[in-house]
Amino acid sequence: MKHFLRIWFVCLLLFVFFDGVGQSSTNLDCGTKPQTHEVSKNLLKAYQDYQSRTKTALSPSPTNIVYVPVIVHDIYKLDGTGKISSSDLTTIFTILNSKYSSVGIQFYRPYFTDFIQSDYFYNYGDVTSCGSSKEASLCSTRDYTNAINIYFVGSITDASGFAKFPTFCDGNTSRKEDNRIFIGKNSSLDFISKYVVPHEFGHYFSLFHTFREDGLEPFELVTRGSGRNCYSVADQLCDTDADPYIRNSGMDNCKRLNIFTGNCFWGGSTYGCNYIDSNNQSYTPPINNQMSYWTRDCLDNLGFTYEQYQRIASGYDFRVLNPNPTFSQRYYLDGQRRVVIRPFSSNRLLCAGGSFSFEYNLYGEPNFVNASSTARLYNSSGSYYDLGNVSAGLKTITIPSNITAGYYDLRIYNSYASPDAMTTITLYINGANNTPTGSPIYSQYSNATSTNYNATSTCAGNNIGLNVNESGYDTYWWTKDGQNITASSTSSYFNASSTGTYTLNMMKCGNVYRSSNSIYLRFYEPTPSLTASSNGALTDFRLATCEGSPVMLSAGCQSGMNTLWNDGSTSSIRYLTASSTRDFFVNCNNYFCNKGYAPPVRIIALNPNVQSTKTGNWQDATLWSSNLVPLNCQTVTIQAGHTVNVPINDAKAKNIIIRGNLNFQNFSPTIKGKVGLGI
Structure with a gap:
């Protein structure tokens, strides 16, 4: 499996550059710092997301070109030497824009060069993975938060420059510290303008080198067909040829220069450079690619591929569309000044004499960001209460105790750039002229x-x-x-x-x-009100009736509930014929509530004939062969030798056959049906 790498790129040093700034330097390899696999994976996902959104070829035109501001910070010596000339910067930006025109990005300088005179910062020193205290000292008060910051220093140890990827040490979002590019000035103007600067801007917009960065991941395979790994290793692109480059390996001798055309080409087996991959296929690396390391003598024909341009566009999108959730770590790339207030609470109802807390941040040039600002509360007539000066960061302001009740705009004006940089939050303040208790004066309702x-x-x-x-x-x-x-x-x-x-x-x-x-x-109530009726009576969820008698079952479910019986019926009222003993369950349910069935009703189908089994009272269920008190649908036989007493007028039967004795106590019976004696 490929191990994704995120790298901090450091590039080549060559000859003397600018204003006699340094001595000649030998050609050096890039001092890259492998970055975490997580960061590499995040940038690959950003590229894939960009592809899924666009699905169209890049076709920049004057109507869709993005203009990105770049701030040049130039560090020069205390003796006054080592400055960048205006003509050199013109050359650098002219070539940079020509190389990025195909992706629709053009760079411009909205401000004058920020000159920094310091021998200490002039020689930058070593590059570290996640920045250094020296970098922080140099940049923290000089970074612009509305443009790309490019720092030109006298030299960088073993490198000609380095850039920060869209997401760097924290892996998920872009920080202000990731909005920097560093270029060493001890190389030739030709090398820096044609290779180093466009190369570092490529890294800034998420491009990797064309070769693998350490020994943990496999080499890229030559094939672009079945079994390819070009989208998961090296530069994670497939329209750049597989590159076997290894630092400090002597492979530079495999690159050849055509002195007539100025083009470089791969020497191949003719020059003893038949490098092959694990499939025994020969490499033909991308000699003239802007992101390769084969470029020392081939500066006039360097460029990017189509997929590299797409990845550059995805890197721009990542920086612009994926702002850091921490407001103090955000930056923008549109050159605009911003004053942003982030309230700590959604509540906009305040009391006179109370307080209001918020985070206040500014984005733009340092003079603007560091300037004092004034907070004011404006009412609808334009009058205001002055709340004093505020600076960027976490703030709490006190509402004047004598303020009049009403709606107010909290506005913060920046003294360096007012009134074009101003922000507003609308508040309601209950002031000195208190509204009577209970009056709903604040009408912005929440759900x-x-x-x-x-x-x-x-x-x-x-x-x-x-x-x-x-x-x-x-x-x-x-x-x-x-x-x-x-x-x-x-x-x-x-x-x-x-x-x-x-x-x-x-x-x-x-x-x-x-x-x-x-x-x-x-x-919803899931338990229905269950009723049953027939010739018999419903007692303790049992309904006894004669075999063949009609039975009605009724399930009383709430409105909005569905009825479901255990035999699958969904009718709320059931008409049945008693044929055998059966249990019926019913459930009330809907999408929101389904808790099971109500207690069952047992329908007991009785024999239409029942006999006495002993002497006793009519209402004694054990007296009868059915073990139930007779129903008005049954023919009752009082057997010989048995005396059945009826103490109350509550005896029911369809017919009575008396072979023994039937005594009515304390009342005269009303007989409906047939009474037979000794049958």
Whole structure:
């Protein structure tokens, strides 16, 4: 499996550059620093996401070109030597723009060069994986947060330059520290303008070198067909030829120069350079690619491939569309000044004499970012209360105690660039002219929401948590169907358990309240009211009736609930004929509630004939052969030798055959049906 690598690229040093700045230097390999696999994987995903969004070839035109500002920081010596000339910068940016025109990106310099006179910073020293204290000292107060920062230093140990990828040490997002490119000035202008600067901008926009960066990942295979690994190793692209380059290996001798055309070519087996991959296929590396290391003598024909341009575009998108969630770590690439307020709370209802906390950040040139700013509260007529000076960072302001109640705009003006850099947040302040208690003066309502995955319906017996995304109020209380159901509390959370319309009320400043939008909750009862009727009686969920008698079963489910019987029927009313003893279950259910069946009803189909088994009272079930008191659908036989007493007028039978004795005690019976004696 390929190990994804993220690398901090450091590039080649060659000859003397600029204004007699340094001595001649030998050609040096790049001092790359392998970065984490996680970062490499994130940039590959960003590239794949970009491809899935665009799905079209790049076709830049004047209508879709992106203009990206670049700030040049030039470090020169205390003796005044080592500065970049204006003509050299013109050459560098002219060549840079020509190489990036095919991707629709053009670079411009919105400000003058930032000159920094320092012998200490002039010789930068070693490159470290995640920056250094020296880098922080140089850049932290000089970085622009609305443009790319490129620092030209006298020299970098074993390198001609390095750049930060869109996401660097933390792997997921881009930081202000990742918005930097460093170029050493001790190489020739030709080498720096044609190779180093375009190369480092490639890294800045997420391009990797064309070869593998350490021994942990496999070499790229030559094939671009079945079994290829070009999208997972080396530069993670397939339209750049596989590159077997290994640092300090002497492979540079395999590159040949055509002195007539100025083009370089791969020497191959003719020059003893028949390098092969694990499939025994010969390499023909990308000699003239901007991101390869075969370029020392071939500066006039360097360029990018189509997929490299796409990856550059994805790197630009990553930087622009993936801002750091920490506001103080953000930067932009549009050259615009920004003043941004991020409130700590969504609550905009404040009290006179109270406080309001927020994070305040500025983006742009250092003079703008570091300038003092003024906070003011403006009312609708344009009058304002001055809250004093504020600086970037976490802030808490105090609301004047004598302020008049009403809506206000909190505006922060930057003294360096007002009024073009100003931000506004609208607040409501309950002031000195207090509104009468209970008046709903604040009309921007929030929604009451369920915390149970937004559920608003469930079974009876369950709870649904309710909350309103509001904070900063003094007290909260809930109403159901207009009636208070909770006492005043410091929490907006409530567990509801019954059907109704719920509303949260919020009190601030002792006399201003706000009500949330209402939310209707439905709690469904899963247990039906089950009834059964026939010639018999329903007792303890049992219905005894004569065999062949009609039976009606009725399941009373709530509105909005479905009926389901254990035999699959979905009718709420069932008409049956008693034919045998059967159990019937019924369940009320819907999408929100399905808790099982109600207690069963047993339908007992009785023999239409029943006989006495002993002497006793008619209402004694053990007296009869059915072990049940006779029903009005049965023919009752009182056997010889048995005396059956009827103490109350509650004996039922279709017919009675008396072979023994039948005594009616304390009443005269009403006989409907037939009575036979001694049959």
